[in-house]
Amino acid sequence: MKAILSLLIVVILFLTPIHFISATAETAYQDYLFQYDQYRLKLNNFKVARTEYLKFQTLLAETTALDTVKTMMMQRNALLRAYLLLLTEKLNENKGLTTNDKQVYQTIIQNENTFLVNHTKLIGSISSVSDATDVSKQLESHYLVLYAGVRQTLTTLSLGELITRNTQYKATFDELRTLVELNKQTVTPEKQSTIDRWLLQINNKQNLYQQKAEQIITANSQLKGNTQTEMDEVSVTIQKNLNEAKQYLSEGTAFMQELVTLMQYKE
Amino acid sequence: MLKKILYILLILLLGGWVGFWVNKTVQIKPSASVTTNPIGTQPTPSNREQSIIASQSAFLNAQQSVASLSASISTLTITDTILNPPAIELPLGFDSK
Numbered sequence: 001m002k003a004i005l006s007l008l009i010v011v012i013l014f015l016t017p018i019h020f021i022s023a024t025a026e027t028a029y030q031d032y033l034f035q036y037d038q039y040r041l042k043l044n045n046f047k048v049a050r051t052e053y054l055k056f057q058t059l060l061a062e063t064t065a066l067d068t069v070k071t072m073m074m075q076r077n078a079l080l081r082a083y084l085l086l087l088t089e090k091l092n093e094n095k096g097l098t099t100n101d102k103q104v105y106q107t108i109i110q111n112e113n114t115f116l117v118n119h120t121k122l123i124g125s126i127s128s129v130s131d132a133t134d135v136s137k138q139l140e141s142h143y144l145v146l147y148a149g150v151r152q153t154l155t156t157l158s159l160g161e162l163i164t165r166n167t168q169y170k171a172t173f174d175e176l177r178t179l180v181e182l183n184k185q186t187v188t189p190e191k192q193s194t195i196d197r198w199l200l201q202i203n204n205k206q207n208l209y210q211q212k213a214e215q216i217i218t219a220n221s222q223l224k225g226n227t228q229t230e231m232d233e234v235s236v237t238i239q240k241n242l243n244e245a246k247q248y249l250s251e252g253t254a255f256m257q258e259l260v261t262l263m264q265y266k267e
Numbered sequence: 268m269l270k271k272i273l274y275i276l277l278i279l280l281l282g283g284w285v286g287f288w289v290n291k292t293v294q295i296k297p298s299a300s301v302t303t304n305p306i307g308t309q310p311t312p313s314n315r316e317q318s319i320i321a322s323q324s325a326f327l328n329a330q331q332s333v334a335s336l337s338a339s340i341s342t343l344t345i346t347d348t349i350l351n352p353p354a355i356e357l358p359l360g361f362d363s364k
Binding site for chain 1: 315316317318319320321323325326328329330332333334335336337339340341343345346347349350352353355356357358359360361362
């Protein structure tokens, strides 16, 4: 009986999809979606209560407004914390980033998380509408710092994906170069000259990618802005550069395909 | 008993034979169709002679690596839209009192 039970457990373990075990980013995303729904719900409740309070100014309306604003503020922080956790998990899972790169942004996220934990504690002690406004203003004045950290992390995540492809690009390029080197005797000097020229162009695309990646890293580390809109504008420029960097790798890969075809046939 | 078994075997054989002939006569012959080459696509260079390199395992590996890299780049999405920051409302709006 025991043997059958053990066998069953082993079979179940083997049949469990691997993403159920290591899907930390997916779990964080699901939690984030849940917190977002809760936030929308609580924000709605608060807006109704606020309208009533501003319109009628009764004690009952004030009490309801106070209760709902506290719940909404708590949920707003919970949503932000869930989002930061999602970013942390995405950083952990990113294969292109070095441990140091990850640590830099994880520290930024951790600091923002600590701010939100402390801020949530303050919400508990709110006893009036003006208290609520004061406590909320603490988050409002800090939000740009948090937003900059988030934008920087998002760019770093995209860059990490590109770095993975760039590593693959370099490895494939080396493979092709070695292949060419080993078969120099088998091709005509004219063909060899074409191959060498094409290899150079493939390498140039990688250099252009590298330059673009460095530009992105510099712009990302200096990301500033007086408003969210300003920061979004800078992020759009960074985004454009990320797409251009991808384009260089894409063009270089198309050249590699041409080179493979050139080597495949005699003429 | 033996007779019974023989009868059953005979019925089965006859049934199989009838089924075979029915199937053969009913079968629809595929109609002849005209195949056309899509406009704008280049024909495979099957008449071109392959080089010595083409049969090497190192070449085949490199060819595979290039195909894999190409697929990896073309499926890459730079912006993961699910990671867009949440839209939150910051000022509480009690000031409009």
